[in-house]
Amino acid sequence: MDPKDEYDVIVVGSGLAGSMTSACLSRNGARVLLVDAGSHPRMSIGESTIPATSMMMRLVAERYNVPEIKYLATFEGAYSKVTTQVGVKRNFGFVYHRPGERQVPRETHMFPIPKITHTENHFFRQDVDNWMVLVAVKYGTKVVQQTRVTDFDFDEDGVTATFHTGKQVRAQYVVDASGYRSLLAEKFGLREDPTRFRHHSRTLFTHMVGVKPYDELAPKSRYHHPSPWHEGTLHHIFPGGWMWGIAFDNHHRATNPLYSVGLQLDPRQHPKPDCTPEEEFRRFIAQYPDIAPQFANAKAVRDWTRTDRLQYSSRQTVGYRWCLTSHAAGFIDPLFSRGLSNTMETMNALVHRILSAIKDGDWSTERFQHMQDLEQGLLDFNDDLCANAYISFGNFKLWDAWFRIWSLGQIIATFEINRAYAKFVDSRDESVLxxxxxxxxxxxxxxxxxxxxxxxxxxxxxxxxxxxxxxxxxxxxxxxxxxxxxxxxxxxxxxxxxxxxxxxxxxxxxxxxxxxxxxxxxxxxxxxxxxxxxxxxxxxxxxRFDKGEFEFGEELKHALAPTVFGKRFRVPTPK
Structure with a gap:
């Protein structure tokens, strides 16, 4: 075999999980091949970040010396360094609705992003994912798109990957970040049937234009929320499900008119009807007098995606010379934006194990067994979080209580990551992680x-x-x-x-x-x-004040834009 076709690691799937993993490995000397059956740009869900995710991005960027990942940790960094198509996220907003009734202003919640920390993102994944692939290429990853892996053959010395073209390449290890249709999951019969997860939901989603900000339509209230609903990730909550609203045009320097919308429903309460996805969407929101007007003049700019039940799990995520990660391992629900956060936690633990294995030449399954425990624990935690939330959606008082439990968990987790990050940056001692x-x-x-x-x-x-x-x-x-x-x-x-x-x-x-x-x-x-x-x-x-941590110049530009300069600021060219 041609030496050019030999690698340390093959990564399958070029979404953020695969491209970030590839960039971190390549930056630290690994020979990496990143393979994807499709190509970029493309839509992907997982557009909203949370503080725990952004802090993990900072940590991974520092630990593996890939500073570009840190650009994604703040809205200002992503806007100035990656793409102007991103939206700002200043809060998590939750608005409770009952079918056929006006929304009660008291039945709302908001978790603002503390101004003393940083500002979160609405990622325009088409741009962000494509950019991250280019970062991986910059550090030496070889990328092959529109190429399907048809088989993996594992032996004592490594693994042979066969492509649909008949070409074969060799590697020492496989990281599968592909998704539900994982070849490894199919090859080894890894999917649990039925899944062990308690949670049940299906989805339909698209990007739209012409969506009105909820702030313009919400019932008048004496309860003054800390920031506009439109400047955060909006969750419309109702019995048996919820709907996300993610704006990309929600700041004064916006260049992207799109609005991401996704309807998540428990199929046991809301079975899939015999109609098109858009017809289902319109019929469903017509039940809610304070949701339907938001979309009265909205039009989809891409085909709707509609699924059956989303949840799937794997009985095993680690084997001899392979690891399922991200959505190849399992999936729960977009609620609370846990998917990308789980990806970052998994990647943080996996990359250094692979680098050590390359150095030592030891690829034993036992060396990677911890990944199985970590990934399954992350999925089970998210399953409980989402399943319990959907239970609570049937009664506002119970939802109000569960929102507070979720908030407590989010705060605790973020404190833990904040502390570890700060100690690591000061000491470079990986034991603190x-x-x-x-x-x-x-x-x-x-x-x-x-x-x-x-x-x-x-x-x-x-x-x-x-x-x-x-x-x-x-x-x-x-x-x-x-x-x-x-x-x-x-x-x-x-x-x-x-x-x-x-x-x-x-x-x-x-x-x-x-x-x-x-x-x-x-x-x-x-x-x-x-x-x-x-x-x-x-x-x-x-x-907050250390060099390289925050884009203070960009923060100032965005702060001044509404009152002084408006949209006359020059739109920067992403680096």
Whole structure:
């Protein structure tokens, strides 16, 4: 075989998971072939980022010396360095609806992105994914598009990949980041049938133009939310499902008129009708007087995608010289934007294992077994998160309580990543990153005396309450009361966000609230949670002013754009 056709790693799938993995491996000396059956540009879901995702992007960029990944960690970085087609994300917005009724303004929630940290993104994936492939090429990855792998043959010395053209290449390892139709999953019969996941949902989605900002249509309210709905990821919540709204034209320097919309439905409550996807969408939103007007003049600019049940799982994600990652391993639901976050956590743990195996020449399955535990734990955690949310959608009081539980988990996870990132940047000691490879908040068993025991016990207990509600053993309102009782009596809930207060709709951490929380962390919080909270807030805030961490010039331009310069600022050429 021609030496040019021999590689250390073959990565299948050139979405963000595959291209980022390839870039990190190539940057650190690995010979990488990135193969994709399709080509770019193309639409992909997973357009909304969350703080935990962006912090993991920062960490991966620093750990594997790929600074381009850090550009994606802030809206300003992505806009100035990658593509002007991205939208801004200043909040998670949740608006509860009942069929046939006007929306009740009190039944809304917003989780603002704290201004003291950074601004999140609405990724225009066509541009972002294509750009990331080019970054991988920059660092030495060879990319082959419109090429389908038809077989993998594993032996003692490596793996042979055969393409649909008949060409063969050799490698030491395969990373499958392809998706549901994974060749490895099919070859080894890895899919669980039926899936072990509790959650049930199907989807239909597209990009549209002519969508009105919800702020222009929402019922008038005395409840003033911290930022416009249109400047965040909007979630319309209703019994049996939800709908995302992701705007790319939601800032004063926008160049992209599109609006991403996706309807997620529990097929047990909303079976697929015998009509086109657009007809189904129009019929469904017609039930909701404060959703339908948003799309009265909207038009789809691409074909609708409609699926059957989305959830699938794998009994095994690691084997001899291969690993399923990202959506090749399994999928749950776009709710709470966990998919890309799981991808980053998986990639962080996988890349250094592959680099060590290349160095040592040891490709034993045992060396990668931890990836199986990590990936399955991430999927199971997301399954509980989404399944319980859909249970709560049938009753606003229960949804209100579950929103607070989700918020607590998001805050805890982000503190943990913030702390690890800041310590790693200062020390370059990879041992400080180990907690992120065994995230304590996703454990299935609570061991006496383990760190954050009380917090972990709460997360386990509320999951059991929600499953009891699903079975009908407890009523929805009683379940909500129990969740709120546990939040109120817990001594480890950071006070800045008001999670224990049922009258508080906005988890808005003001400067005063942050200072109050820092004092609480030092004086009143349990020692482990107090230290996590204090370090999670202060260590990263100090990095806010370090060179290369933030695009301060871009932040200033976007801040001045609405009042001083409008859209007259020159649109930068992405690098």
């Amino acid at each position: 180990k907690p992120l490879e065994s995230p304590w908040w996703r454990g299935k068993v609570v061991a006496k005396g383990q760190p954050y025991e009380n917090a972990l016990q709460l997360l386990r207990d509320v999951n059991e309450v929600m499953q009891s509600a699903q079975r009908g053993d407890i009523g929805a309102e009683d379940a909500a009361d129990e969740l709120l009782r546990r939040l109120r009596t817990a001594d480890f809930v950071p006070p800045a966000f008001g999670l224990e207060d049922p009258d508080n709709q906005w988890t808005d951490a003001s400067l005063f609230g942050v200072l109050k929380t820092l004092r609480w962390a030092k004086k009143k919080a349990p020692a482990d949670i107090g230290q996590l909270t204090y370090e999670g807030l202060t260590l990263f805030m100090k990095k």
